[in-house]
Amino acid sequence: xxxxxxxxxxxxxxxxxxxxxxxxxxxxxxxxxxxxxxxxxxxxxxxxxxxxxxxxxxxxxxxxxxxxxxxxxxxxxxxxxxxxxxxxxxxxxxxxxxxxxxxxxxxxxxxxxxxxxxxxxxxxxxxxxxxxxxxxxxxxxxxxxxxxxxxxxxxxxxxxxxxxxxxxxxxxxxxxxxxxxxxxxxxxxxxxxxxxxxxxxxxxxxxxxxxxxxxxxxxxxxxxxxxxxxxxxxxxxxxxxxxxxxxxxxxxxxxx
Amino acid sequence: xxxxxxxxxxxxxxxxxxxxxxxxxxxxxxxxxxxxxxxxxxxxxxxxxxxxxxxxxxxxxxxxxxxxxxxxxxxxxxxxxxxxxxxxxxxxxxxxxxxxxxxxxxxxxxxxxxxxxxxxxxxxxxxxxxxxxxxxxxxxxxxxxxxxxxxxxxxxxxxxxxxxxxxxxxxxxxxxxxxxxxxxxxxxxxxxxxxxxxxxxxxxxxxxxxxxxxxxxxxxxxxxxxxxxxxxxxxxxxxxxxxxxxxxxxxxxxxxxxxxxxxxxxxxxxxxxxxxxxxxxxxxxxxxxxxxxxxxxxxxxxxxxxxxxxxxxxxxxxxxxxxxxxxxxxxxxxxxxxxxxxxxxxxxxxxxxxxxxxxx
Ligand SMILES: Nc1ncnc2c1ncn2[C@@H]1O[C@H](COP(=O)(O)OP(=O)(O)OP(=O)(O)O)[C@@H](O)[C@H]1O
Ligand SMILES: [Mg+2]
Numbered sequence: 098x099x100x101x102x103x104x105x106x107x108x109x110x111x112x113x114x115x116x117x118x119x120x121x122x123x124x125x126x127x128x129x130x131x132x133x134x135x136x137x138x139x140x141x142x143x144x145x146x147x148x149x150x151x152x153x154x155x156x157x158x159x160x161x162x163x164x165x166x167x168x169x170x171x172x173x174x175x176x177x178x179x180x181x182x183x184x185x186x187x188x189x190x191x192x193x194x195x196x197x198x199x200x201x202x203x204x205x206x207x208x209x210x211x212x213x214x215x216x217x218x219x220x221x222x223x224x225x226x227x228x229x230x231x232x233x234x235x236x237x238x239x240x241x242x243x244x245x246x247x248x249x250x251x252x253x254x255x256x257x258x259x260x261x262x263x264x265x266x267x268x269x270x271x272x273x274x275x276x277x278x279x280x281x282x283x284x285x286x287x288x289x290x291x292x293x294x295x296x297x298x299x300x301x302x303x304x305x306x307x308x309x310x311x312x313x314x315x316x317x318x319x320x321x322x323x324x325x326x327x328x329x330x331x332x333x334x335x336x337x338x339x340x341x342x343x344x345x346x347x348x349x350x351x352x353x
Numbered sequence: 354x355x356x357x358x359x360x361x362x363x364x365x366x367x368x369x370x371x372x373x374x375x376x377x378x379x380x381x382x383x384x385x386x387x388x389x390x391x392x393x394x395x396x397x398x399x400x401x402x403x404x405x406x407x408x409x410x411x412x413x414x415x416x417x418x419x420x421x422x423x424x425x426x427x428x429x430x431x432x433x434x435x436x437x438x439x440x441x442x443x444x445x446x447x448x449x450x451x452x453x454x455x456x457x458x459x460x461x462x463x464x465x466x467x468x469x470x471x472x473x474x475x476x477x478x479x480x481x482x483x484x485x486x487x488x489x490x491x492x493x494x495x496x497x498x499x500x501x502x503x504x505x506x507x508x509x510x511x512x513x514x515x516x517x518x519x520x521x522x523x524x525x526x527x528x529x530x531x532x533x534x535x536x537x538x539x540x541x542x543x544x545x546x547x548x549x550x551x552x553x554x555x556x557x558x559x560x561x562x563x564x565x566x567x568x569x570x571x572x573x574x575x576x577x578x579x580x581x582x583x584x585x586x587x588x589x590x591x592x593x594x595x596x597x598x599x600x601x602x603x604x605x606x607x608x609x610x611x612x613x614x615x616x617x618x619x620x621x622x623x624x625x626x627x628x629x630x631x632x633x634x635x636x637x638x639x640x641x642x643x644x645x646x647x648x649x650x651x652x653x654x655x656x657x658x659x660x661x662x663x664x665x666x667x668x669x670x671x672x673x674x675x676x677x678x679x680x681x682x683x684x685x686x687x688x689x690x691x692x693x694x695x696x697x698x699x700x701x702x703x704x705x706x707x708x709x710x711x712x713x
């Protein structure tokens with residue numbers, strides 16, 4: 098198998114007259130942390146929504162392991178191996194942390210209507226395994242002690258980590274994180290950084306949107322910079338840091 | 354130390370068991386006590402309460418668990434009832450056993466549920482409600498008018514002379530004889546309906562605590578997040594629709610056999626609204642709450658009916674207001690009050706109560 102996991106080419110997305118994405122191309126290799134940065138409104142989340150099937154691209158190609166994702170429904174794309182978190186946290190607020198993760202095991206469980214009603218031994222085993230796996234994932238992201246708390250009562254940082262655990266429960270090849278560090282304090286950010294490295298080392302590729310430039314440059318293997326829907330630079334953190342287009346985009350936007 | 358601990362941990366289940374035993378006993382003797390106090394009419398009301406519990410629990414899967422508004426639910430009840438009437442009456446002179454018709458009725462209602470759901474589940478809340486309302490009316494109008502060109506439903510006159518349900522060859526219409534005393538059919542049907550109702554409760558509890566139940570709640574809480582977790586929301590919603598409908602189909606068949614007569618009049622929009630009220634008033638998505646809602650809404654109007662007329666006579670010397678109208682006024686008032694003071698229902702689940710408090 099080639100070492101390219103996701104390939105996007107010339108992706109375009111228009112909202113009304115606004116070109117939210119314009120011919121964006123990127124190639125994500127397997128087993129890396131790929132960063133996606135850019136000023137507010139650059140189109141990062143829009144690209145996420147296109148990749149995960151929430152929006153339909155107006156043009157371009159999108160392939161995971163060489164298989165096209167264009168036109169697939171969000172739930173099919175998850176089954177192909179792309180999971181995500183949301184910039185504005187979207188947990189199942191009134192379910193417990195553990196139940197949230199169990200929901201995400203949906204496609205890995207088999208029980209249908211009759212299985213649910215008669216609950217034969219196979220279904221019992223499956224449910225017990227699902228419960229245990231959910232707990233393991235909560236411990237993996239460091240919130241095992243919160244398993245029985247209702248999701249919306251968790252602290253902001255814990256909610257973000259719960260979203261990561263929930264996404265991991267779908268067993269993705271590519272995990273797309275939309276600003277996972279937003280609203281976290283420096284210590285939480287440090288733990289998050291270690292968690293992300295751990296996830297990468299355990300074999301899941303990460304696509305990371307993040308405004309914390311220090312965090313991004315610190316852990317990403319490669320990154321793309323978006324500005325006004327266009328990709329203005331790509332490469333290793335070293336290369337991107339020196340890129341004049343990037344410097345002017347960031348300075349320009351912060352000066353404005 | 355350890356002894357007291359274990360004694361403590363055992364005392365609770367014992368209490369719970371005693372509670373269940375008491376409840377079982379109460380359910381077993383209920384028709385005799387009710388019959389003794391209020392006469393056979395009240396045993397029939399009890400039977401209807403059981404039927405409505407089944408209906409409300411079926412609708413609860415759609416409305417309570419999956420969060421989809423369905424205003425035409427009674428159509429599935431009608432489908433089950435008419436299927437039974439057509440296959441077990443003198444109308445076509447078929448006399449199929451109830452135990453064959455009831456499962457077919459469940460399947461047919463299930464099929465109708467899927468037929469309604471497939472094209473409409475893309476619609477958002479209020480639009481879905483309007484379409485389901487239309488569906489309910491269409492089914493009723495079909496029943497009303499399908500006596501021409503070929504007499505399928507016998508039109509507004511309805512179908513009468515429907516075979517009773519028999520258990521092990523014993524027609525329940527014969528009632529029961531106990532200690533040399535005879536009790537009419539409503540007593541016998543009570544036990545049949547009780548068993549069916551308990552089965553429905555069991556199925557609901559199992560569904561709620563399953564992969565499907567979790568998916569339904571996830572969709573209700575955040576549909577986009579549910580999709581992003583790999584749930585095929587369309588299929589899972591369709592399943593809720595079809596399953597809920599199948600409960601209605603079974604209840605309809607039982608109604609038909611019990612009543613011995615069906616006509617389109619029993620399946621009006623008002624009935625759909627009534628069942629929805631049971632679910633909402635009791636506590637959407639909470640099985641005990643829904644049961645409470647169904648019991649209250651079946652029993653209270655009957656109590657009012659018995660109380661209003663004598664009360665008017667003693668107050669004014671004659672009947673001033675038609676009890677039927679007053680009943681609706683009081684009923685509407687009660688609904689408004691409950692929704693004002695207990696918006697999550699009389700007996701909501703913890704989760705639902707919080708959801709509503711958050712929205713407010
Ligand atoms: N559903 C939508 N309808 C219309 N316009 C949209 C929609 N989604 C995004 N946009 C617009 O597309 C542009 C890109 O938005 P996007 O959310 O992708 O930016 P972003 O890079 O994620 O920004 P941020 O860093 O603030 O999250 C913005 O101008 C936004 O207003
Ligand atoms: Mg964004």
